[in-house]
Structures are given as C-alpha cells and as structure tokens.
C-alpha cells in the first residue's frame with residue numbers, strides 16, 4: 326500500500342500519517358518525488374486493509390493505493406514513479422549516464438588485472454569487475470584465487486580509482502567481498518539463495534543482482550525485495566540471459582526484460598551481453614542493442630588474452646575489441662539522449 330501525500334501537505338500532516346502507520350505495527354518507506362511524496366507501507370495485509378480508510382481521511386493525504394504486486398520496496402509505485410540511483414563510491418548507476426562495468430571473468434594474476442583495469446578505464450569503463458570466487462559448473466574447473474584475488478582487485482582500485490565489483494556465493498565469502506570490494510555481485514546461480522540475499526541486504530554494500538537463468542522477471546524482483554527488505558536500498562538488477570530451447574547462444578538475452586523491469590521497478594537495470602551470448606563476436610551487437618533498449622549500464626568481460634583465460638575465454642573481449650565496443654555504445658547512447 327502507498328499513501329500519496331498531496332502537493333500542499335505540511336510536515337505535521339506527514340508526521341501524523343507516519344505515526345498512524347507505525348502505531349499499527351507497519352513499516353514506512355518515504356520517497357520524495359518532484360511533485361508528491363509517497364509513503365510506502367509494508368507489513369501485514371489485514372492491518373493495512375483496516376487502516377486504508379482512516380489514512381485516506383487524514384489531512385494532506387491525496388489517496389491511498391493498494392499495491393497488487395507481491396514486491397513492494399522494489400516497486401516503481403513505492404518510489405513516486407521515479408528511477409532510483411545506486412552509488413558505488415563516486416559512480417552513480419541509474420542516472421542519465423550509461424555505466425560500463427568491465428574486467429576479467431576471473432582474477433588470475435596481479436598483472437592480468439592491472440593491465441585490464443588500465444585498459445578498460447582508458448576506454449571509458451567506470452567500474453572494475455573480477456571474480457575471486459567462481460561459480461563453476463564443474464568442481465574440477467578453476468575456482469578462483471579467493472582472498473588473494475580480492476586483494477588484487479583492491480590494488481587495481483588503488484592504481485586506477487575504479488570501484489570494484491566481485492561475486493560472493495556464501496556468507497563467508499560475502500564478508501571478504503565487503504572487506505575488499507565496493508559492490509557485491511550475487512550471481513545468477515544464487516539469485517534464489519534467500520539466506521545469501523538477506524545477508525547481502527544486511528551487509529549494506531551496493532548489490533549487483535543477476536537474474537537466474539530460469540527465473541522470471543517477478544522472481545528477480547522478489548529476490549531484490551529480499552535484499553531491500555533488510556534495509557539495503559542499493560540494488561542494481563542485471564539481465565544476463567535465460568535458458569531457452571535455442572542452442573546457438575549460451576543463453577538467450579531477454580532484452581525486453583529491460584523496459585519491462587524499468588516499468589515495474591525503480592531500480593537501475595544493467596545488461597550482461599557476455600554470459601548471455603557466450604561468444605565474443607556477439608557481445609558488441611548485443612551491447613549496442615541493450616543501450617538502445619534503455620539499459621542503465623553494461624557488464625562486459627575483458628581479458629588481455631582471452632584464449633589463455635582460466636574461465637569464459639570464448640566470450641571475453643580483448644582490450645582492443647572493448648575499446649571499439651565503447652565507441653559504438655557511446656554513439657547509440659547519444660542517439661537516445663544519454664551518454665556513456
């Protein structure tokens with residue numbers, strides 16, 4: 326349920342509404358829009374129903390609206406219909422600019438990360454990514470450099486100033502990622518690990534939440550709701566391809582998810598054209614399309630020597646190809662009134 330306060334309401338009107346809600350044992354989330362203030366109400370449905378009429382009669386209240394979707398805090402209506410912005414250090418995701426997150430699939434060595442970080446920064450990337458804990462299909466594949474990998478990423482941040490994104494798959498890894506990185510990635514395979522989602526909510530760092538390969542859009546939004554319900558509003562959604570019957574790409578990039586998500590939620594949406602396609606030649610065309618579809622950012626894997634990579638070699642770009650991609654997506658962004 327949301328309580329929309331009219332343009333003329335006073336601070337006292339608002340305080341009275343908040344008190345009425347809290348006394349009933351419900352929680353409030355206030356969003357200041359350009360024209361109106363929205364007070365989101367979460368908690369027991371029956372209590373909300375009982376409160377509906379009395380809230381509607383209070384001074385300053387324009388209307389009270391039931392939110393029918395099961396996700397509330399991520400709901401666009403809860404945010405006065407406006408896009409939210411997630412800050413990762415000095416980088417804002419979800420503003421007018423398209424933010425490109427780039428770096429290797431796996432952290433492999435200090436040299437590999439340092440050279441990649443400098444190259445992607447020179448090409449215009451604003452955040453550095455790298456996996457220190459890798460969710461591999463086979464237990465015999467390279468599993469990541471763990472804490473050393475995170476230290477390597479932190480050194481690259483010292484060197485370039487680029488904030489760092491890294492994945493955590495459990496609570497122990499989460500503690501380490503929070504210690505060294507600036508944003509926590511919850512990977513596709515863990516999108517419905519509800520304990521981890523709650524832990525990430527409590528950890529407080531901004532979260533990059535990737536859509537599960539078989540998850541619906543509603544399930545993705547409910548996963549984000551888990552994080553937000555623990556008091557962490559800084560969630561960025563990532564479309565990274567879903568499992569379909571089509572074998573010519575690794576997954577099928579669901580580009581319609583971008584406008585659909587942005588219509589349903591206020592959260593920023595980024596697109597990963599690498600894990601979805603699985604082939605580096607498809608990365609630039611899908612990155613261009615993602616920006617044209619309204620994505621707030623891109624997640625791109627870059628490796629100095631993709632054919633030597635310890636994971637995801639076929640889908641990683643060389644720094645040269647990444648530089649070319651950046652020029653192309655910049656042109657697309659300009660065409661729709663945005664910039665990279």
Ligand code: PEP
Pocket residue numbers: 430456460492511512513514535565597600
């Ligand atoms: C990744 O981004 O490193 C990754 C493993 O992606 P996903 O969880 O989308 O497969």
Ligand code: MN
Pocket residue numbers: 430431600626636637
């Ligand atoms: Mn990868």
